[in-house]
Amino acid sequence: MSQLFVKICGITRPDQAEAIAALGVSALGFIAVPNTPRYLSPSAMAGWVGSLPVLKVGVFLDQDPHTITTWVEATGITAVQLHGQESPEDCHRLGELLPGIPRIKALRIRHLADLALASAYTGCVETLLLDAYHPQQAGGTGQTLNWSELAQGSLPLPWILAGGLNPDNIGQALSQVTPNGIDLSSGVEVKPGDKDLGKVQALLQHIRSQGWEIATALPPRIPLPTATS
Numbered sequence: 001m002s003q004l005f006v007k008i009c010g011i012t013r014p015d016q017a018e019a020i021a022a023l024g025v026s027a028l029g030f031i032a033v034p035n036t037p038r039y040l041s042p043s044a045m046a047g048w049v050g051s052l053p054v055l056k057v058g059v060f061l062d063q064d065p066h067t068i069t070t071w072v073e074a075t076g077i078t079a080v081q082l083h084g085q086e087s088p089e090d091c092h093r094l095g096e097l098l099p100g101i102p103r104i105k106a107l108r109i110r111h112l113a114d115l116a117l118a119s120a121y122t123g124c125v126e127t128l129l130l131d132a133y134h135p136q137q138a139g140g141t142g143q144t145l146n147w148s149e150l151a152q153g154s155l156p157l158p159w160i161l162a163g164g165l166n167p168d169n170i171g172q173a174l175s176q177v178t179p180n181g182i183d184l185s186s187g188v189e190v191k192p193g194d195k196d197l198g199k200v201q202a203l204l205q206h207i208r209s210q211g212w213e214i215a216t217a218l219p220p221r222i223p224l225p226t227a228t229s
């Protein structure tokens with residue numbers, strides 16, 4: 001049975017976090033980007049995020065590695081997602097500051113050619129996340145990627161498909177592309193930050209009915225070929 005990593009992002013409420021974790025998702029995402037509608041400050045995350053029984057992903061946008069480190073230490077986040085223009089060097093530095101905390105680099109894809117950016121991150125992050133591009137908003141936009149175009153590309157690391165996914169279109173998306181994981185936010189919401197548990201349940205039911213097993217951890221990094229292989 002193939003495994004699929006399932007992350008539900010933009011969680012703001014402890015009751016919903018616990019209920020969604022109990023449904024069997026792989027990870028929950030918490031938005032650490034000030035001035036966005038699903039933002040949680042470090043003090044708003046402290047005291048409950050750390051004890052959730054799944055991978056806890058903090059989503060950051062062009063924040064200083066030291067700020068991210070302080071945030072992780074204060075909240076119990078167990079993985080970081082870098083959703084801005086963070087360079088490979090920034091990602092590497094974060095790995096030094098936060099050993100054992102996996103890094104997910106988000107790339108906002110406008111054209112298939114943007115996938116070329118991915119190769120620069122092979123040595124410094126564990127996983128990529130492909131999100132749709134929006135000129136004004138960094139994430140949680142509900143915009144979908146062009147899945148048939150994406151199917152023509154390839155990536156050097158395990159990757160998560162994001163962007164406008166919901167229980168009604170997930171089947172179509174997964175029939176065109178083969179990511180290692182999926183990420184959903186607005187497609188399983190009543191309003192920004194308020195999740196619709198019925199939609200999360202419908203999503204998981206669909207995935208399981210298609211024969212996927214929901215992963216309990218990020219997909220392992222693909223070993224890179226050595227000079228002699």
Ligand SMILES: O=C(O)c1ccccc1NCC(=O)[C@H](O)[C@H](O)COP(=O)(O)O
Nearest residue numbers: 009138139140141142163164184185186
């Ligand atoms: O979700 C946000 O509000 C957000 C704000 C700033 C940076 C990133 C953000 N979200 C990142 C995610 O991982 C979302 O799940 C991803 O963009 C997909 O969102 P959606 O299209 O709503 O499913």
